[in-house]
Amino acid sequence: MMKVFSTFVNLYMAGMETSSNLQSLFMEAMRKVQEKTATYMEGEISPDKYKHFYNVWMETYSETFKEFSKSGHFVSDIGKLNSYLMDFQKYNREMLEENYLKPMNLPTKTEIDEINKELYSLKKTVKELTIQIKELKEKKEGCKDMT
Amino acid sequence: MNILNLIEDFEKFKCGMELFLKPPEFSVGTTPSELIFSEDKMKLIHYIPIVEKPHLVPILIVYALVNRYYILDLQPDKSVIKKLLEEGFDVYVIDWGYPSGADRYLTLDDYVNGYINNAVDKIRERSGLDKITLLGVCQGGTFSVMYAAMHPEKVKNLVTLVTPVNFDTDKGLLHLWAKSLDVDKIVDYYGIVPGDFLNSGFLLLDPFRLMIDKYVGMFDRIECNPDDTTCAIRNEDYIKNFLRMEKWIFDSPDQAGETFRQFMKDCYQKNLLIKNEMILDGKKINLKNITMPLLNVMAETDHLVPNAASIPLNDAVSSADKQMLVFPTGHIGIFVGSKSQKEVCPKIAAWLKPRSLLDGKGDEKTESGNEELPELAKEKTVEQNRKKRKSKVNKK
Numbered sequence: 001m002m003k004v005f006s007t008f009v010n011l012y013m014a015g016m017e018t019s020s021n022l023q024s025l026f027m028e029a030m031r032k033v034q035e036k037t038a039t040y041m042e043g044e045i046s047p048d049k050y051k052h053f054y055n056v057w058m059e060t061y062s063e064t065f066k067e068f069s070k071s072g073h074f075v076s077d078i079g080k081l082n083s084y085l086m087d088f089q090k091y092n093r094e095m096l097e098e099n100y101l102k103p104m105n106l107p108t109k110t111e112i113d114e115i116n117k118e119l120y121s122l123k124k125t126v127k128e129l130t131i132q133i134k135e136l137k138e139k140k141e142g143c144k145d146m147t
Numbered sequence: 148m149n150i151l152n153l154i155e156d157f158e159k160f161k162c163g164m165e166l167f168l169k170p171p172e173f174s175v176g177t178t179p180s181e182l183i184f185s186e187d188k189m190k191l192i193h194y195i196p197i198v199e200k201p202h203l204v205p206i207l208i209v210y211a212l213v214n215r216y217y218i219l220d221l222q223p224d225k226s227v228i229k230k231l232l233e234e235g236f237d238v239y240v241i242d243w244g245y246p247s248g249a250d251r252y253l254t255l256d257d258y259v260n261g262y263i264n265n266a267v268d269k270i271r272e273r274s275g276l277d278k279i280t281l282l283g284v285c286q287g288g289t290f291s292v293m294y295a296a297m298h299p300e301k302v303k304n305l306v307t308l309v310t311p312v313n314f315d316t317d318k319g320l321l322h323l324w325a326k327s328l329d330v331d332k333i334v335d336y337y338g339i340v341p342g343d344f345l346n347s348g349f350l351l352l353d354p355f356r357l358m359i360d361k362y363v364g365m366f367d368r369i370e371c372n373p374d375d376t377t378c379a380i381r382n383e384d385y386i387k388n389f390l391r392m393e394k395w396i397f398d399s400p401d402q403a404g405e406t407f408r409q410f411m412k413d414c415y416q417k418n419l420l421i422k423n424e425m426i427l428d429g430k431k432i433n434l435k436n437i438t439m440p441l442l443n444v445m446a447e448t449d450h451l452v453p454n455a456a457s458i459p460l461n462d463a464v465s466s467a468d469k470q471m472l473v474f475p476t477g478h479i480g481i482f483v484g485s486k487s488q489k490e491v492c493p494k495i496a497a498w499l500k501p502r503s504l505l506d507g508k509g510d511e512k513t514e515s516g517n518e519e520l521p522e523l524a525k526e527k528t529v530e531q532n533r534k535k536r537k538s539k540v541n542k543k
Contacts, residue, residue: 054363058355058356058359058360061355062353062355062356062360065353065354065355066353069320069324069351069352070317070320070323075323075324075326075327076327078324078327078328079327079328079329082328082329082332082333083329083332086329086332086333086335086336087332089336090332090335090336093336109338112248113248113251113338116248116249116251116252116338117252119249120249120250120251120252120253121252123187124257127261
């Protein structure tokens with residue numbers, strides 16, 4: 001339980017950090033859009049102007065995000081967020097398996113994974129044996145032809 | 148005036164929405180084919196040749212585990228596979244299917260030395276040839292490179308399309324991001340890595356264009372007028388093609404966890420393949436074992452596999468006959484763009500044709516294809532030679 005709680009705190013903090021970084025990024029992008037469109041959007045507004053505004057907005061936001069996504073900040077944010085999310089989900093599942101599924105005598109993901117592993121290794125053995133049988137048969141037929 | 152324009156735009160949008168709520172029926176991968184072999188979820192598909200006498204050496208296309216192979220046969224009028232058939236080739240493709248929980252322990256070795264090897268053997272058996280042509284696409288190209296290095300005796304020609312082999316580059320965002328991922332945690336939690344999880348990563352590469360601009364552009368492009376009853380017919384082809392692409396983008400199979408783990412760690416994080424240090428089935432993959440003719444095809448504006456990730460392949464192999472082609476298009480455009488039909492496929496076919504001949508013994512007879520090389524390749528070759536000469540001069 002404590003594990004889940006501390007992982008949740010880590011996840012929450014990483015989420016807040018990412019969200020704060022993204023908010024600063026979008027503020028920056030918005031400032032750039034305002035700079036680019038301030039003079040153009042003066043006077044009568046026409047559909048062409050809307051289109052121009054949209055294009056500037058799209059290009060600026062897209063480019064600003066692209067620049068940010070190359071930065072160490074973003075890479076580290078994504079890495080941390082993902083890592084804490086996996087931890088949180090893993091501990092949650094463990095808790096669910098221990099406290100609900102096992103007492104109710106229901107199969108857990110861990111048990112299903114064990115079966116999958118067993119199945120995989122059995123399949124692999126069968127494939128290898130099939131190849132060996134085929135090779136032995138071919139050898140045997142080769143020997144028959146020789147005699 | 149402005150309000151009227153706004154109402155007009157809204158009516159146009161509403162009309163477009165109505166078209167999308169009743170979309171025309173569409174299909175993908177329509178080139179006639181037959182299933183000739185299957186193993187677990189993998190299927191080997193053979194396309195029915197459309198020429199009387201196809202070139203003798205068949206082509207096996209190996210696609211990536213991410214998304215589906217039918218991008219190569221997305222529209223009847225824009226199909227790499229159809230184009231190769233028209234050029235007279237006998238074409239096979241591996242369909243990896245949709246892995247489920249039972250496949251989580253499949254390894255990279257199972258894919259390369261298992262499924263690909265069995266598919267190659269099946270084609271060799273059917274064609275009666277010792278060697279076939281491998282055409283690998285994206286991650287499938289990386290698999291093909293691994294395969295060609297481990298089983299060079301079965302590969303006559305190797306064609307790689309937008310294929311990463313050098314993962315230590317800061318040119319592509321995926322390469323940057325992958326280094327920070329805790330792959331073990333992802334695989335240990337999911338087991339089988341969800342396609343949607345991977346797809347969200349791809350969308351994050353350019354979220355504004357991929358999640359907003361694309362759809363705005365689509366509505367803008369539809370010439371829709373509420374008073375015009377023919378607009379559904381006029382827009383049918385465009386909507387069908389748009390939906391085909393949408394279907395492909397969001398059709399992301401889950402990935403076998405252990406394969407994902409090794410591919411991400413050994414390739415993206417440690418860059419072992421190009422260093423000849425990657426191990427499959429207990430054996431090191433030595434790219435110097437690749438001696439067959441190699442054609443390395445890249446897209447100039449590829450945002451997923453930057454050219455820097457593909458170029459080093461040509462220096463890493465031992466092949467004497469090797470070429471590079473770069474097309475001014477993107478990662479997807481190379482398969483479905485108009486250039487794909489007009490330039491990419493014909494140039495690949497022109498390179499392959501002289502290398503798909505057999506002599507009397509059934510062994511390969513590689514002709515120098517340089518006379519038939521497209522202009523772009525010639526330029527590349529000239530450029531490479533120039534650089535080599537320059538570096539020699541510098542060394543001296």
